[in-house]
Amino acid sequence: MSSLGSRLAICFVLLALAGTPSRAQNTETPKSTEGPLPSAPAHPKTLTNGSIIRMVSAGLSDDLILQAIAAQPGQYTTDADSLVDLKDSNVSERVITAMLNKGRKRLTPETATASEDPPPPQVSEVSEIGAFYKDRNGSWQPLQTEVVHIKSGGWLKSTATHGIIKQDRNGHLNGRESKLPLQAPIEILVYAPTGVDIAEYNFLRFRIHSDNREFRSVTGGVFHSSSGAERDEVPFHPVQAGARTWRFTVGRSVGGGEYGILPPGTGNITNGGKIYTFAITE
Known part of the structure; x- marks a missing residue:
């Protein structure tokens, strides 16, 4: 074979090798597209x-x-x-x-200051009469005050027993919910007026209606504790923390709802008194 023929033969061999895929390329297994595709996580259904x-x-x-x-x-x-x-x-x-x-905004002692609404002024040292809750910073904040109309009942019963059995009190508040929602457990402090004992306060669960809240309780005395389905008092266990000062904790077992702390001497149906209110969200 001539020198020119040899060079042409070598060129054809090189071109053939350049166009031939390698064994590794031929043996590569294509990825299978068969089988179920991973599903997106399901979102929980919105209840109505x-x-x-x-x-x-x-x-x-x-x-x-x-x-x-x-x-x-x-x-x-x-x-x-x-x-x-x-x-x-x-x-x-x-x-x-x-x-x-x-649907309400939840506030806890840890998140109370993160509310969209401006936080209430801090009460660094309680020196005024009222009811307070403890925020996440350990400061006592005043509970909301609302007007409550009280109507006394059971006058004949009270008169017949010379006041030993106290009269019932039926209360009414405008609006079906408080502006202060909290999440249990909640620490409560009550600073009472001179000569007033914590036993004269009532811790109440309100009955919610379309545009108002109401309750029925008794004023105190030997039949102070709740009795019967008509009573809306909630038992609480205050501990004296100082002169005219008591503290108690509202636990999770109390449950969600609208609540109030009713001070003594609130008034009657014509003269609006005050009650400290808040809601517990579960």
């Missing part, structure tokens, strides 16, 4: 009034419904007509209260 009514109709207990309300997002309608519809559908007041609380 209809969801709650369906759970009640299915016979679920209040405890299970309350767990669902606490665990899942909710968008509830709670105007007057909707509350009536819920009541007509046999939804309990306990569940309705949880629905109302779900």
Whole structure:
């Protein structure tokens, strides 16, 4: 073979090698696209009034419904007509209260100062008469004061026993919720006027209606403690922390709802008195 032919043969061999894929390339296994694709995490369903009514109709207990309300997002309608519809559908007041609380801004002693609203002025040293709660900084903040109208009842009973059995008191507050929602446990301090004992105060759970809150309690004396379904007093256990000063803790066992601390001598139905109010969100 001539020299020119040899050089041409070598060039053809090199070109053939350059166009041939390597063994590693030939043996590479293509990635399979078969099989199920990973699914996106499911978002929890948003509960509505209809969801709650369906759970009640299915016979679920209040405890299970309350767990669902606490665990899942909710968008509830709670105007007057909707509350009536819920009541007509046999939804309990306990569940309705949880629905109302779900949409409210939650404040805890740790998050109270992070509210969008400006924080209340700090009370570094309690030296004025009133009721207070402790914030995350350990400072006592005044509880909200609202006007309450009181009507005394049981006058004949009290007169017949020469005042040993005290008269009932029926209270009414405008609006169905307090402007101060808190989350238990809550530390409460009461600084009483001279000559007033903590036993003369009432810790009350309000009954919520479409546009107001109300309660019924007794004034004190030997029958001071709550008795019967008509009473709305909540037991509490104050400990004296100083002159005219008592402290107690509202625990989680009390449950969510609207509450108030009623001082003695509040007044009657025509002369508005005051009550310290707050809400507990579960």
